[in-house]
Amino acid sequence: MTASTALDSNTSELAQGAPLTTKDGQPLKRSLGRALRREKIRALFLILPLLAFVLITFIFPIGDMLFRSVENSIVEKTLPGTVVALQDWDSESDEVPGERVFSALADDMMLAQELKIHTRIGTRINYDQPGISSVFRKSGRRIKRLDSDASKDAFIALNAAWGTPDAWTTLTSSAQWPESFPQTAIAFDNWKAWLASEEGDDIDPSTQVPYGFTYANLFHDLSSMENGALNNLAKSSDSAIASLFAGVPDAIDNFPTDDFKGQFADIEKGWVNIQNWQAIKRLSPAFTDSYFLAAVDSERTEAGVQQKPANERFYVTLFVRTIVLSIVITLACILLGYPIAYLLATLSVRSSNLILILVLLPFWTSLLVRTSSWKVLLQQQGVINDLLVWIGLVADDGRLVMINNMTGTIIAMTHILLPFMILPLYSVMKTISPSYMRAAKSMGASDTLAFWRIYFPNTIAGIGAGSILVFILAIGYYITPALVGGTKGVFISNQIAYHISSSLNWGLAAALGTILLVLVLALYWTYDRIVGIDNVKLG
Amino acid sequence: MSSASNANSSSGIRGAAVRFEHVQKSYDGEVLVVKDLNLNIAPGEFVTMLGPSGSGKTTCLMMLAGFEPATHGEIFLNDKPINNVPPRKRGIGMVFQNYALFPHMSVAENLAFPLEIRKMGKSERDAKVKRALDMVELGAFGNRRPAQLSGGQQQRVAVARALVFDPDLVLMDEPLGALDKQLREQMQYEIKHIHESLGVSVVYVTHDQTEALTMSDRVAVFQDGVIQQLSSPDALYESPQNSFVAQFIGENNKLSGVVTDINNDICSMTLDDGTKVQSQAVNIGDVGSRSTLSLRPERIELEPTEQRDNMVPGVVKEVLYLGDHLRIVMAVAGNDEFIVKVPNGGRSTIPVEGNTYNLGWSAEDAKALDPVN
Numbered sequence: 001m002t003a004s005t006a007l008d009s010n011t012s013e014l015a016q017g018a019p020l021t022t023k024d025g026q027p028l029k030r031s032l033g034r035a036l037r038r039e040k041i042r043a044l045f046l047i048l049p050l051l052a053f054v055l056i057t058f059i060f061p062i063g064d065m066l067f068r069s070v071e072n073s074i075v076e077k078t079l080p081g082t083v084v085a086l087q088d089w090d091s092e093s094d095e096v097p098g099e100r101v102f103s104a105l106a107d108d109m110m111l112a113q114e115l116k117i118h119t120r121i122g123t124r125i126n127y128d129q130p131g132i133s134s135v136f137r138k139s140g141r142r143i144k145r146l147d148s149d150a151s152k153d154a155f156i157a158l159n160a161a162w163g164t165p166d167a168w169t170t171l172t173s174s175a176q177w178p179e180s181f182p183q184t185a186i187a188f189d190n191w192k193a194w195l196a197s198e199e200g201d202d203i204d205p206s207t208q209v210p211y212g213f214t215y216a217n218l219f220h221d222l223s224s225m226e227n228g229a230l231n232n233l234a235k236s237s238d239s240a241i242a243s244l245f246a247g248v249p250d251a252i253d254n255f256p257t258d259d260f261k262g263q264f265a266d267i268e269k270g271w272v273n274i275q276n277w278q279a280i281k282r283l284s285p286a287f288t289d290s291y292f293l294a295a296v297d298s299e300r301t302e303a304g305v306q307q308k309p310a311n312e313r314f315y316v317t318l319f320v321r322t323i324v325l326s327i328v329i330t331l332a333c334i335l336l337g338y339p340i341a342y343l344l345a346t347l348s349v350r351s352s353n354l355i356l357i358l359v360l361l362p363f364w365t366s367l368l369v370r371t372s373s374w375k376v377l378l379q380q381q382g383v384i385n386d387l388l389v390w391i392g393l394v395a396d397d398g399r400l401v402m403i404n405n406m407t408g409t410i411i412a413m414t415h416i417l418l419p420f421m422i423l424p425l426y427s428v429m430k431t432i433s434p435s436y437m438r439a440a441k442s443m444g445a446s447d448t449l450a451f452w453r454i455y456f457p458n459t460i461a462g463i464g465a466g467s468i469l470v471f472i473l474a475i476g477y478y479i480t481p482a483l484v485g486g487t488k489g490v491f492i493s494n495q496i497a498y499h500i501s502s503s504l505n506w507g508l509a510a511a512l513g514t515i516l517l518v519l520v521l522a523l524y525w526t527y528d529r530i531v532g533i534d535n536v537k538l539g
Numbered sequence: 540m541s542s543a544s545n546a547n548s549s550s551g552i553r554g555a556a557v558r559f560e561h562v563q564k565s566y567d568g569e570v571l572v573v574k575d576l577n578l579n580i581a582p583g584e585f586v587t588m589l590g591p592s593g594s595g596k597t598t599c600l601m602m603l604a605g606f607e608p609a610t611h612g613e614i615f616l617n618d619k620p621i622n623n624v625p626p627r628k629r630g631i632g633m634v635f636q637n638y639a640l641f642p643h644m645s646v647a648e649n650l651a652f653p654l655e656i657r658k659m660g661k662s663e664r665d666a667k668v669k670r671a672l673d674m675v676e677l678g679a680f681g682n683r684r685p686a687q688l689s690g691g692q693q694q695r696v697a698v699a700r701a702l703v704f705d706p707d708l709v710l711m712d713e714p715l716g717a718l719d720k721q722l723r724e725q726m727q728y729e730i731k732h733i734h735e736s737l738g739v740s741v742v743y744v745t746h747d748q749t750e751a752l753t754m755s756d757r758v759a760v761f762q763d764g765v766i767q768q769l770s771s772p773d774a775l776y777e778s779p780q781n782s783f784v785a786q787f788i789g790e791n792n793k794l795s796g797v798v799t800d801i802n803n804d805i806c807s808m809t810l811d812d813g814t815k816v817q818s819q820a821v822n823i824g825d826v827g828s829r830s831t832l833s834l835r836p837e838r839i840e841l842e843p844t845e846q847r848d849n850m851v852p853g854v855v856k857e858v859l860y861l862g863d864h865l866r867i868v869m870a871v872a873g874n875d876e877f878i879v880k881v882p883n884g885g886r887s888t889i890p891v892e893g894n895t896y897n898l899g900w901s902a903e904d905a906k907a908l909d910p911v912n
Binding site: 433435436438439440441442443444445446449453454457458 | 627633639
């Protein structure tokens, strides 16, 4: 192609509105992208530390919290055999599970008490089934003393090879392992973990014979097999398997058991309580809605989701109280902050600086000190009550209760959050030219009319910004309600803190936190739809 | 002056009369921002308060509007004292420096606001708003928000809003300051036109002398809280009363010297370098006192062909070519920044830097001002 035709084709391309190119024929967009890439990489490096910080300290913890509120793998991990065995149990029947489940339970608990995690699972299930934690705790000590060798002895009596480690090597390397032996496979893994914990890592499981619990589970796997399947094992083309299972199909029906169910019932009556087993089965899945249900005062029973009894309902009241008090605090902040912000915006620089310092002064004192000083002021023998009594407004035996209730929370939190209302209001008001009011007055408007028709509408953006700030801060406030709220003035955040640090029910704390987060996001979304988030001005 | 009295005699006059009597204003009790202001504004007159920033002109306007109380003295509106009348009851239309259009209202709502306050019915209100918008040629913009308009359009809305409730007096506080030059000139014409057709009184504040000269019936030049001169635009330019006014209005050359002789309104002076000149005695002391000569650059002739009252040599220091005229900076009689404007006639030769040329001017064009005894 000659130069001139190339040029021609170029111009014709241009004429058709084709993408522009640079002199060397590269598309203009690509050239521009390359030129800007350096800038973008530079910008990325500049924000990288903050990005990493936010990821680690904000996004990741919130993600973790959201996950914790539904995560429930502890049951499946601690009682793996029991969970599998329970699949065949009908939780709506009137009977507690049979011997098969109890042998899996015995095996799971043997490892759990060895690892000292049996109380942990008890605590977890106790959140949903109060009382069950003591069942697990009491059982832990006595698991080791269970009679567990009946099945093992029967297997060995049938074929001495069952008493050798080779039997298990054969079994675990067979084609049917682990599909045909679901419970045994879990029990065998449990035993290996137990062995490692008991004897240390240097011992080789392939030189050891498992304990009786493993045999008990093997028995239940075999006895629940269909006849044909068990016969196939005995006639397996794998000669090692065939010799191992020779005679088993005929003998299996007469195998003795250890009666784990009876032994467990002797240890703790709770093991034959059907509600306990229903709870265990309900919590078997790795994910659960039980925390969220608890967070809204509900629970899942065999009859479905229903509200808890009235005397156990608690969290919905707290959520409602948190929202209502936050609204009241926000309104109080608007009422108190608006005139101050107006003064700040209209006074001379010198006086407004003084007021601004007074507004910001609370920021410079510790939150704890401020809250504590409210205690001093508001208590029944406190400064304000003394003053009221001295003036005679209040009788000495009728001193006002202003602390350790909602009043205390509202007063202290309004004081603490006031600057968050004043500052956005102030920065918006400062941008409102005084000539607006003058113009309105020159047109005949009275001061009141000019304020409501001209000044106020222009400050709505500031009210919105301040309200969002104050409300969102208030809804998650913790220290102040904890110190001055008593029992009637605490917020949902205090319950979250309680579950994080005292009851250690992190799942419930996460569910409560997630609901709070969703509430705030919903509020934000509503605000955006009604007022428009673009209208929020912080200055 | 003349145009004011003309306006008085015509039939469409509805403007208000304003009178300042011995008005003084101080913000801090230490400094007088306005010192003993006396000013009469006739009905229908367009009076401009002109002065540098800080000269007290805006304070005077704010006192008239009622936003600042007078510290002393009395302001009369149509012969009624208004010191104790709040702004909203003065019925004065006002155009602010930054327009002060209400950002949360549409243009039409902005205009309807003063009418609503006057409890005018909706149909009448709409008609008035439409008429006012048509007057400023923004009839189609009623539904826009002020922020959606250009600066010039906002300015017109502000003017329309100040006029929509038919005030007798309109105050304008540097209303064109934020506009670019071309738009400013166009708006000067439009405001002038509206003033003439409505016959309202206008008090206009600006620091732009061109604006003051083109629009006003009379101009009050402010400096240090005092009106330095109150005259029609041509009188202000042709016969300034002191060198501040001469300097502030148009370009001006200053030459200082001692008065040696006074003969009616012509005086002789000996300049500081010994040059003797004749000039008009506008405001001088006795023989022997010092005075300052004020001389407009365009009234000086370069290399005059005929004999003039004053013939003074000058050395060219710099020549600027400005298209329609040449601007020549010269050293004349001890003044190294003496400006001469030479119209570009096409044939005249361009002066050479460093050469000496003769300058000539008539005695009437040189004003002797500022007596110092």
